[in-house]
Amino acid sequence: MLSSFRVEWFKPFTALDVPQLAPITAIGGKNNCGKSSLLEAIFLFFDRTNPELLLRSMAWRGFSKLGGTPELLFGHAFHDYNLDHDIVLHATYKGRRLTLRFSYHPQERVPAVPIEAAQEFGSSSSPQYGHAPAAPSDAVKVILSDDDTAEELEQGLVYIDEGHFKLSGNMSRADLANAKYQSPRVRSSAAEDAQLFGLLDIEGSSGHLIDFTRQFFPDVRSLTSIAAGEGMIYADVGLPKKIPLPALGDGAARLVSYYLAAFHVKSGGILLLDEVGSGIHHSQLPRLWEGLAQLAEHFSCQIVATTHSYECLEAATCLRNQLYGDKFRYIRLDQQPNSREVQVVSYSVDEFCAAIENGWELR
Amino acid sequence: MNVKERRHSVLLITEGEDEEGLVRALIKHLSLPDCDVINAEGTGNLKPRTTAAMKIPGPPVHSLGIVRDAEADAARAAASARDILTSAGFEAPASAFQVARTTKGACGYAILPDGQCAGSIEDICLHSTCNVDTWRCVNLLFECLEKSAAKGCQSEQVERKARVQAYLAACATDRVVHRAGLGFMKGHFDLDSACLAPMREFLQALLK
Numbered sequence: 001m002l003s004s005f006r007v008e009w010f011k012p013f014t015a016l017d018v019p020q021l022a023p024i025t026a027i028g029g030k031n032n033c034g035k036s037s038l039l040e041a042i043f044l045f046f047d048r049t050n051p052e053l054l055l056r057s058m059a060w061r062g063f064s065k066l067g068g069t070p071e072l073l074f075g076h077a078f079h080d081y082n083l084d085h086d087i088v089l090h091a092t093y094k095g096r097r098l099t100l101r102f103s104y105h106p107q108e109r110v111p112a113v114p115i116e117a118a119q120e121f122g123s124s125s126s127p128q129y130g131h132a133p134a135a136p137s138d139a140v141k142v143i144l145s146d147d148d149t150a151e152e153l154e155q156g157l158v159y160i161d162e163g164h165f166k167l168s169g170n171m172s173r174a175d176l177a178n179a180k181y182q183s184p185r186v187r188s189s190a191a192e193d194a195q196l197f198g199l200l201d202i203e204g205s206s207g208h209l210i211d212f213t214r215q216f217f218p219d220v221r222s223l224t225s226i227a228a229g230e231g232m233i234y235a236d237v238g239l240p241k242k243i244p245l246p247a248l249g250d251g252a253a254r255l256v257s258y259y260l261a262a263f264h265v266k267s268g269g270i271l272l273l274d275e276v277g278s279g280i281h282h283s284q285l286p287r288l289w290e291g292l293a294q295l296a297e298h299f300s301c302q303i304v305a306t307t308h309s310y311e312c313l314e315a316a317t318c319l320r321n322q323l324y325g326d327k328f329r330y331i332r333l334d335q336q337p338n339s340r341e342v343q344v345v346s347y348s349v350d351e352f353c354a355a356i357e358n359g360w361e362l363r
Numbered sequence: 364m365n366v367k368e369r370r371h372s373v374l375l376i377t378e379g380e381d382e383e384g385l386v387r388a389l390i391k392h393l394s395l396p397d398c399d400v401i402n403a404e405g406t407g408n409l410k411p412r413t414t415a416a417m418k419i420p421g422p423p424v425h426s427l428g429i430v431r432d433a434e435a436d437a438a439r440a441a442a443s444a445r446d447i448l449t450s451a452g453f454e455a456p457a458s459a460f461q462v463a464r465t466t467k468g469a470c471g472y473a474i475l476p477d478g479q480c481a482g483s484i485e486d487i488c489l490h491s492t493c494n495v496d497t498w499r500c501v502n503l504l505f506e507c508l509e510k511s512a513a514k515g516c517q518s519e520q521v522e523r524k525a526r527v528q529a530y531l532a533a534c535a536t537d538r539v540v541h542r543a544g545l546g547f548m549k550g551h552f553d554l555d556s557a558c559l560a561p562m563r564e565f566l567q568a569l570l571k
Contacts, residue, residue, distance in 0.1 A: 310366060334420065351415035354408065358401075360419045361366045 001302050002042065002270055006090035009079040010044075011037040013342060020346055022329040023296050026276075026316055027306040028363040029333035034342050035306040038333065039181060039272040042304060044077075045089045045100050046179035046270060048142055048154070049171040073160065074104060074140055090147070093176060094268065097147035105139050105157075137161065144174055180261040183274030190246065194231035196260040201225065209259050212294065216287050217252050250279050255291055262295040269301045276305035277312030285315030293319050310363060317356050320349065328352070332362060369421030373398035373570055376413045378406055378431035381484045382475065384544020386430055389563060392554045395570045398426075406431060406440075410447045417451050425468040427453055428569045432483035433474045444472035460561040462568040473565050476558065485523040488543050491556035494534060501529045 005018045012034045027035050055073065075081035083104035091098050139159035145152050156169030200206050206223065213220045221236040223245070233256065234242040246253040261271050276292075277285050296303050307313060319328065330347040347355065347362065355362045375398055377383040383402045390398070399421075403412040409431065417424050429444045441459050448455035453470035456463035459478030462471040476486035492498040505526060517525065531540045534551045546552055553559075 332418070332420075345418050347415065347418060348411075350411035351418065354411040354415040355419065358412070358415075359367050360415065361368045362415075362419065 001268070002091055002093050003095075004090075004092040005038075005042060005045075006088075007038065007041045008088040008090075009082075009085040010041050010077065010087045010089070011079065012340065013037065013041075014079060014340075016333075016342055016344065018331060018344055018346075020326075020329055021302070021304065022326055023302055024293060024319075024328045025302075025304045026313060026328075026330045027304065027333065028308070028313065028330065030335065030363070031308075033333040033335045035333055036183075036274050039274055039304060039306060041089055042270065043179050043181045043272050044087075045091055046176055048100055048144065049156070049167070052165045055165060071104075071106075071138065074138065074158075077102070078104070098153075098174070098176075099145050099147055101141075101143045101145075103141045103143075105141055107138065142167075142169070142171070144171075177268040177270065178265040179270045179272060180265050181272040181274070182257065182261055184278045189230075190232045190244075191230035193245075193257055193260050194225045194227075194233050196264055197223065197225040197233050198231075200260065200263055205263075208298070209256065209263075212259055212291070213252065213256055216255055216284075216291060217248060220248070220252070223256070251281075251284055251288075254280070255288070258292065259295060262299040262301050265299070265301050267300040269299075271295070271301055271303045273303065273305040275307060277307050277309050277315070282311040282315070285309075285312050286318040288312075289316045289319050293322050308363065313352075313362065314356050317353050320353055330362065367419070369399050369416070369419040369424075371396075371398045372422040372424060373426040373428075374416060374424045375400045375428045375430060375569075376409060376416060377402050377429075378409060379404065379544075381542055381544035382430045382432070384542065385484060385487070385547045385562070386566070388544075388547035389554055389559070389566055390570070393563060393567060395566060398570055406434075406443070409443070410450060413447050414451055424451075426569050427451055427468065427470045428565070429472040431472070431474060433476065433478075433481050434483060435481050437474050437479055437481060440474050441472065441478070444474065448472065460565045462565065469569055471565060471569055473562055475562075477561065483520065483523070484543055485520075485527050487556075487558055487562075488527045488530075488546065488552055489523060490558040491552040491554070492530060493551055493553045494530075497533045498530055501526055501533060504529060 001023065002021050004021060007013045007016045012032070016034070016038065018038070027038065029035050071083060072081070075083055078087060079085060087102040089100040091100070137159040139157045142154070142156040142158060143152060144154040153174040154169070154171045156167050156171045158165060158167050160166070197206065197209070200209060210220065210223050213223065219237040221238060224234050224236070224242060226232055226234050233245040235245050235248055236242050237248065245256060258271070258273070265271055277288060280288055292303050292305070295301065313330065328349050330352040332345040334343045334345055335341070336343060352362070373396070375386055377386055377400065380402055383400055386400050401412065401416050403409045409429065413427070413429065417427070427448060429447055431440055431444060433440045437459070445455035448470050453467055454463055454465045456471050459472055459474040462469050475484050476482045527543050527546070528541060531543070531546045531551060534540070534546070540546050540549055540551070547554065
C-alpha cells in the first residue's frame with residue numbers, strides 16, 4: 001500500500017506532504033487546490049515506465065493535441081513551467097521509501113539502445129518498440145531510487161522523436177504495482193473494459209463481477225463480452241436481447257468499469273478516481289462507496305478518490321462500521337489565503353464522521 | 364445544503380447543551396468578543412468533535428477551550444481535557460481554568476463546578492440562583508417530599524438536577540425552561556455569582 005506521498009515542483013505544488021494514506025482515501029478541497037494534480041502525481045509515480053507519462057494528464061483534462069516547443073511540451077508538468085526545478089515524488093510504498101525524480105535536460109544525447117515507443121498521444125493502442133536516434137534531443141531524465149539503500153533502481157530518458165514521446169533506459173525493474181486513473185472525462189473505453197472482462201472470464205472470475213453488479217442493479221442476470229466491432233460488454237436484463245452495458249445507465253457502466261480497473265491493478269495496486277460521485281444520483285452514492293469498499297477488500301487494492309460533493313462525502317459515512325481505524329481517511333487540500341501554498345488537512349474516520357454528523361463544512 | 368462553517372479564531376467546545384448555554388450567557392454578559400461555541404453532545408464525543416471542529420475550514424484556531432463537568436472525578440475529567448487539547452496540537456495547562464499560551468495559541472479547560480470537586484453544572488446552578496424566595500420554596504418542596512416519603516430514591520446527581528428543574532419551572536413566566544443552560548441564557552441564575560468567578564476569568568483570558 002502507498003502509505004505516504006510527497007510531491008515537489010509538480011504542477012501547482014512546490015511541496016505537498018500527504019503523510020497518511022489509507023486503503024480508501026477521499027480527497028476534497030476547493031477548485032484549483034490541486035486534487036486532480038495530486039492524483040496525477042500518484043499516477044505518474046506508478047506509470048513512470050510510460051513514455052507519455054508527462055503528457056497523459058493533459059489528455060485527461062481534455063487536450064487532444066498539443067504543440068509547441070519541447071520546453072512547453074515537457075514544461076506543463078513542472079511547477080510554473082519552470083524546468084529548472086526537478087519534479088520529485090517521494091513515496092512510502094509497502095514500507096519502502098522510494099524517490100522518483102524527473103529532471104529536464106536540453107539537447108541531451110540520446111543513447112542508441114532499444115526503446116519503447118509511445119502510442120499516439122491520447123490513444124490507447126499498444127506501445128511499439130524501436131531504436132532511439134543518437135541525435136541530441138530535449139529530454140527528461142527519470143530516476144527511481146531507494147531512499148534507505150541509496151540504490152538507483154531505474155533510470156530512463158523521455159524524449160521526443162518524430163512527433164512521438166519515447167523512453168529509453170532500464171525502467172520496470174522496481175516491481176511496483178499497477179495504477180489506474182479514471183475520471184468522468186476519462187474512463188476506460190468500452191473496448192478496454194470488454195478486453196478486461198474477457199481476461200476476467202478466462203480466469204473464471206466473471207461470476208464475481210456479475211454478483212457484484214447485481215447488488216446494485218438486480219436486473220442484471222449475466223454479462224458477456226461481445227467481440228463485434230471494438231468489443232463491448234453486454235448485459236442480460238431479461239429483455240429479448242442483451243443490451244450494451246452503457247445502455248443501463250452511467251452508474252452501472254461506471255461500477256463495472258471500476259471493478260475491471262481494480263481487477264487490472266490487482267493486489268497492491270492503486271485505483272485513482274477523480275470526481276468519484278459526479279453524475280451519480282445522491283441516493284446511489286452510499287452504494288457507490290459500499291461497492292468501492294468491496295473492491296478494495298476483494299482485490300486488496302487501494303483507492304484514492306476525489307470529490308467536490310458534500311453529498312458524496314456524507315454517503316461515505318455508510319462505511320463507518322467497515323472502515324474503522326486506519327482503513328479510511330479524508331484529506332482536504334487547503335489553499336492558503338493570499339498564497340499558492342497548499343496545506344493538507346487529514347481527518348480520521350471518527351473526525352470525518354463527527355464533521356458529517358454535525359453538518360460541518362469539510363470540503 | 365446548509366453546511367456550518369467556523370467564523371472565529373477562538374473555539375470553545377462544551378460537553379453538552381447546558382454548558383453551551385452557560386458559556387454563551389457569560390460571553391454576552393461580559394461583552395466578550397464573539398467566538399465559535401460547539402456542543403459535543405456528551406463527554407465521549409469531546410475528543411473527535413474537538414479535533415474535527417479544528418479542521419472546519421475557517422480562520423486558524425488561535426484559542427481553544429473545553430468546558431465539561433467533573434462528574435465523579437475532577438482529576439480524571441481534567442486529564443481527559445488535557446489529552447484532548449494535546450491531540451489538537453496545543454500545550455495544555457496543568458490546572459483547570461488556567462490558560463496556557465504558546466506560539467500555537469492559547470488553550471485551557473474548565474471543569475465544572477470548580478475544578479476540584481466532583482459535580483456538574485447543576486452545582487453552579489444551586490449556588491447562583493437569582494430568585495432567593497423561589498429557591499427557598501423549592502428546598503421546602505424537597506424537604507416535604509422527603510418527609511412524606513413521596514420522593515423516589517434518587518442519586519445526589521439526579522436530585523440536584525430535579526431541584527434545578529423545579530426552580531426553573533417556578534421561575535417561568537410565559538414558558539417553562541427545562542434546561543439549566545437555557546436558565547442561564549434567560550437570566551434565572553446570577554452570572555456575577557462568586558461560584559462563577561473562575562469561569563468568568565477563564566473566558567476573559569481565553570477570549571481577550
